[in-house]
Amino acid sequence: MLQYILRRVMLLPLVIFGVTLLIFGMMQMLSPYQLLGLYVKSPEELRNQNLNALIEKYGLNDPIGKKYWNWLTNLAKGDLGYSESANMPVLDALKARFPATLELALFAVVPVVLGGIFLGAVSAVFHNRPLDSFIRIFAVVGWSLPDFVFGLFILMIFYGVLGWFPPGRLGPAAEMIVLSDGWRAFTGMNTIDAILNRNWTVFWDAVRHLIGPVLTLTYLWWAYILRITRSSMLDVMNKDYVRTALAKGVPDATVTRKHVLRNALIPVTTVAGIMVIGLLGGVVIVETVFNYKGLGLLAATAAQQLDYPMVLGTTMFYAFMLVVVNLLVDLAYAFIDPRVRLE
Amino acid sequence: MWKKLVKNKASLFGLCLLVMFILVAIFAPYLAPPKWENEPYRIPRYGWGPEPVPPSAEHPMGLTQGKYDIWYGVIWGTRTAFRVGLIVVGLSSLIGVTIGSISGYFGGKLDEIIMRIVDIFMSFPFLIAAVVFTTVLGKGLNNVMIAMITFYWMNYARLIRGNILAIKEEEFISAAKASGVKDWKIIIRHVLPNTIFPVLIQASMSLGSVVITASSLSFLGVGAPEGYADWGQMVSFSRNWLLGVPGDPLHYWYTVFFPGMAMILFVLAWNLIGDAFRDILDPKIQA
Numbered sequence: 045m046l047q048y049i050l051r052r053v054m055l056l057p058l059v060i061f062g063v064t065l066l067i068f069g070m071m072q073m074l075s076p077y078q079l080l081g082l083y084v085k086s087p088e089e090l091r092n093q094n095l096n097a098l099i100e101k102y103g104l105n106d107p108i109g110k111k112y113w114n115w116l117t118n119l120a121k122g123d124l125g126y127s128e129s130a131n132m133p134v135l136d137a138l139k140a141r142f143p144a145t146l147e148l149a150l151f152a153v154v155p156v157v158l159g160g161i162f163l164g165a166v167s168a169v170f171h172n173r174p175l176d177s178f179i180r181i182f183a184v185v186g187w188s189l190p191d192f193v194f195g196l197f198i199l200m201i202f203y204g205v206l207g208w209f210p211p212g213r214l215g216p217a218a219e220m221i222v223l224s225d226g227w228r229a230f231t232g233m234n235t236i237d238a239i240l241n242r243n244w245t246v247f248w249d250a251v252r253h254l255i256g257p258v259l260t261l262t263y264l265w266w267a268y269i270l271r272i273t274r275s276s277m278l279d280v281m282n283k284d285y286v287r288t289a290l291a292k293g294v295p296d297a298t299v300t301r302k303h304v305l306r307n308a309l310i311p312v313t314t315v316a317g318i319m320v321i322g323l324l325g326g327v328v329i330v331e332t333v334f335n336y337k338g339l340g341l342l343a344a345t346a347a348q349q350l351d352y353p354m355v356l357g358t359t360m361f362y363a364f365m366l367v368v369v370n371l372l373v374d375l376a377y378a379f380i381d382p383r384v385r386l387e
Numbered sequence: 388m389w390k391k392l393v394k395n396k397a398s399l400f401g402l403c404l405l406v407m408f409i410l411v412a413i414f415a416p417y418l419a420p421p422k423w424e425n426e427p428y429r430i431p432r433y434g435w436g437p438e439p440v441p442p443s444a445e446h447p448m449g450l451t452q453g454k455y456d457i458w459y460g461v462i463w464g465t466r467t468a469f470r471v472g473l474i475v476v477g478l479s480s481l482i483g484v485t486i487g488s489i490s491g492y493f494g495g496k497l498d499e500i501i502m503r504i505v506d507i508f509m510s511f512p513f514l515i516a517a518v519v520f521t522t523v524l525g526k527g528l529n530n531v532m533i534a535m536i537t538f539y540w541m542n543y544a545r546l547i548r549g550n551i552l553a554i555k556e557e558e559f560i561s562a563a564k565a566s567g568v569k570d571w572k573i574i575i576r577h578v579l580p581n582t583i584f585p586v587l588i589q590a591s592m593s594l595g596s597v598v599i600t601a602s603s604l605s606f607l608g609v610g611a612p613e614g615y616a617d618w619g620q621m622v623s624f625s626r627n628w629l630l631g632v633p634g635d636p637l638h639y640w641y642t643v644f645f646p647g648m649a650m651i652l653f654v655l656a657w658n659l660i661g662d663a664f665r666d667i668l669d670p671k672i673q674a
Contacts, residue, residue, distance in 0.1 A: 055503075062507035070523050181397060184662050188655040190599045192606045193622055193647040200629050200643065204636035321512065328514055329603055333626075343515060347522045348608040359519045363510045370510075 048378055052371055063363045064119065067356060068112055074352060076104035081353040082125035083118070085133075124360070125353030129346045134357035137342060142361075143232030144213060145331070145338035149323045151235075151254050152261040156323075157316050160266050164273025165305060171278060179270070187267035195260045195333035202256060209256040211335040218249035257334045261327070265319060272315045277308040310377075317373030321366050391667050392660070401659025404652055412465045419462040428463055428616045430455045439628055439642050449641040452624040455614065457641065461649045463616035468653055471532060471601045472594040479536045480590040483543025484583065490544065491551030492574055498548075505541045513538055514600060521609045528611045531604050535597065542593075543586060550582035588664050595657030602650060618653075621646035 071079060076099045083102040099105060103114055118124075124134035132140075167179045202209045214222060214234060221227060221243060222234065230240050235254070238247035280286065281304055289299045328340035335341070339358060346354035392398045411418065421427035432454045433446065440450040448457035490501040511519075520534035521527075554560065555578075563573045602619025604610040611617035622643060631638035 055506075058503065059506055059510060062503065063510050066507055066511075070520060073523050177397075180662070184397075184658050185655065188595065188651060188658045190602060190622075190647075190650050190654065192603060192619075193643070193650055196622065196625065196629060196643050197647070200637070200640075204630045324512065328518070329606070332607060343518065344607050347518050350522055352522070355519050355522050359511065359515055362512055362515050366512060367510050 045378065049375060052374055056367065056371060059367050060364065063360070063367065064116060065112075067360055067363075068115060071115075071356065072108075078352055079104060081128065081351070082115075082356070084126050086126060087128065087131075119360075124357040127346065127351055127354035127357070129349045129351040129354055130342060134353050137354065138339065138357060138361050140232070141337065141339045141342050144234075144336065145324065145327055145340060147233035147235065148254065148257055148261075148327055148331070148336065148338060149320065150233075152258045152265075152323055153316075153320060155258065155262045156265045156319070157269055159262065160269025161273050161309070161312060163266065164270040165277060165300070165308075167270065167274045168277035168281065168308075169300060180274075183267035183270045186263045186265075189264060191260065191264055191329045192333050194264065195257070195330055198256055198260050199333065202259075209252055209259075211253070211256065211333075213250070213253055213337050214246070215249050215253075218246045221246050253334075253336070257327075257330045257336055260330050260333075261323060265323065268319055268322075269312065269315060273308060273312050276311045277304055280304045280308045283307075314373060314377050317369065317376065321369050324362065324365065324369075392663055395663050397659050398663030401656045401663070404656035405660065408465055408469075408653055408656065411462060412469050415462050415466055419456075419459045421463075428467065430460045430463070430614050430616050432456070432614075437627075439639050442641055448645040451621060451642045451646075452627060453614075455621075455624070457621065457645050460616045460621045461618070461645055464618040464621065464646065464649065465653075467528075467611070467615075467617050468598045468602075468650075471528070472598045475532050475535045475539065475597050475601070476590050476594050479539040480543045480586070482536070483540040483545075484547050484579075484586065486540070487544030487547035488551055488574055488579060488582075491548035492555065492570070492578060494552075494555075501544075502548075505544055508538060508541045511538060514603060517600060517604060518607065518609060521604060526609050526612070528601075528605075528615065528617070531601055531610050535600060539597070543590060546586045546589060547582060550585065551578055554578065554581055588661075592657060592661030592664060595654035595661075599650070599654055618646045618650045622650070 071082075077095060080095065080098055080102070083104075084098070089098070103111060106114070122135050124138075126132075127134045127137055130137040163179050163183065167176045170176045198209075199211060203211060218234075222229075222237075227243075228237070228241060230237050234250035235247055238244070238250060286299060286303050289303050290296070294303075327336075327338060328344055330336070331338045331340035332344045339361070343355060343358040345351075346358065392402065416427065421429075422431040423429055433450055433456060434440070434454040436454070437452050439452055440446070440454065442449040446456055446458060448461065451457050451460070486501060490498045516538040517531070517534045520537055521530050524530035524533060560573065560577055563577055568576075601610065602617065602622070605617045605619030606623045608623070611620050613620070625639065625642035625646075628639035628642050630636060631640075
């Protein structure tokens with residue numbers, strides 16, 4: 045196991061190096077003027093100075109190797125440039141917005157994974173019977189819904205018609221409490237902070253704002269988990285040890301729970317890991333639709349306004365996160381299924 | 388296989404939907420005659436001011452924000468969807484299959500290097516990578532397609548590589564090698580015909596989701612230019628009118644409903660067929 049972990053961890057710097065190379069490659073398609081934002085410390089610098097002098101100062105006409113090294117050292121220092129669209133340094137904006145996206149992803153993962161496994165298991169147990177067909181059609185329809193179309197439908201019905209789940213992260217009243225002096229922001233995630241502050245008004249308000257996006261994400265992602273659970277359950281159900289267990293008189297429900305589901309869940313873990321990554325990326329659209337101020341909305345706004353430092357910064361952030369999550373998923377998989385380690 | 392596809396009610400429905408969309412795309416000039424001969428993708432506007440106008444005899448789906456004709460946008464948007472989907476899937480599977488089969492067939496160091504490059508490209512969430520690359524290249528539908536191909540080919544490369552690894556050691560390949568057939572000829576004549584079929588099916592089935600992603604970029608405002616017949620943009624027009632007027636929250640329902648439905652049905656068609664295919668091809672489920 046240790047050897048496996050070492051081998052996987054050793055690949056990490058290589059992949060991260062490749063990621064920086066790819067982003068730097070994309071940057072080369074922009075003119076030095078467009079890239080200045082990545083180097084300046086404040087917007088005043090851009091307005092008050094001669095742009096050519098700035099290009100000279102930050103070495104944007106240097107040979108490419110030197111330029112790459114220069115950029116990499118900036119990156120290592122956490123200096124990602126200044127964002128015009130967010131009106132602050134890119135790193136600060138990322139830090140401020142990350143908890144919101146994480147909160148949304150955490151709230152979405154639970155119903156997606158648990159609900160998906162449950163529906164998949166039911167579907168497999170009732171294989172080729174009406175309930176199975178119904179669940180599968182339900183899921184394939186969800187899978188086919190474009191996230192922004194479904195999100196807009198949800199918003200129209202649950203906010204426009206019923207007035208239950210408004211867009212945004214907090215209503216004005218709760219917003220006032222969060223911005224007041226008495227409020228201590230422990231994590232930046234409103235629901236958790238509200239519990240720690242023992243403020244139930246804010247808690248319910250935050251939950252109310254989360255339901256719309258979570259509902260959208262859940263329905264769209266169910267099919268993913270459901271399909272894997274179903275096919276892997278069907279696979280396990282044909283195994284000899286299941287037949288043995290049934291033959292010796294173990295009750296159906298026990299076999300399903302203990303022999304089938306447990307073994308069938310191994311591939312589901314990998315998929316769940318990949319799905320967390322998908323969710324973190326997929327929130328871009330959902331956040332835009334629900335005006336939920338997280339990383340995704342930040343990236344989308346920046347892209348519309350051609351705010352290159354911010355766009356490149358969020359991409360880099362996402363890529364690093366993805367690399368790390370991928371590693372964790374692989375390790376978890378090796379931990380759950382010993383066969384993987386031996387390869 | 389066709390029989391199974393037609394026998395299953397869900398996939399039959401999918402097939403019918405798909406045929407309908409193909410017909411709409413072919414007969415677009417008759418269903419919605421263009422106002423400008425040379426620019427059929429430009430949606431005509433009827434009037435001034437932003438407010439949408441409800442469906443009428445003249446404009447069966449109404450006019451959306453900016454008085455763009457929804458019917459026209461939906462019909463010509465079908466062509467846009469097919470074009471974007473076919474180009475992106477076609478080119479990225481061509482690139483993916485080429486790189487993947489080289490990697491799988493030759494193996495060794497070359498395979499290791501190619502697979503690490505694939506890992507690097509895979510380190511970006513697809514949508515975000517497509518957004519950032521489109522903004523770098525400049526907004527517009529062609530750049531959206533280039534950006535998507537750049538970050539999509541790896542999926543096919545991985546697929547074909549896996550399949551090739553599985554048949555590489557078979558006797559007919561060794562026999563060809565031993566009799567001195569050139570490598571590229573072995574790949575084209577013997578390896579690909581035995582491995583490419585599932586990849587092609589996968590590729591065609593991803594067409595629906597590729598079209599969604601392209602529409603998402605238009606929705607986010609980095610895709611098609613304003614007024615271009617594109618479903619994603621038509622949906623984004625509806626955002627400002629979502630809440631209707633006081634007392635009638637569904638006042639502007641048509642602005643999101645028609646383009647939204649077109650998109651949903653289009654993707655549903657592909658996914659229904661894909662779902663059936665997956666079951667047909669999955670040997671585990673046969674038992």
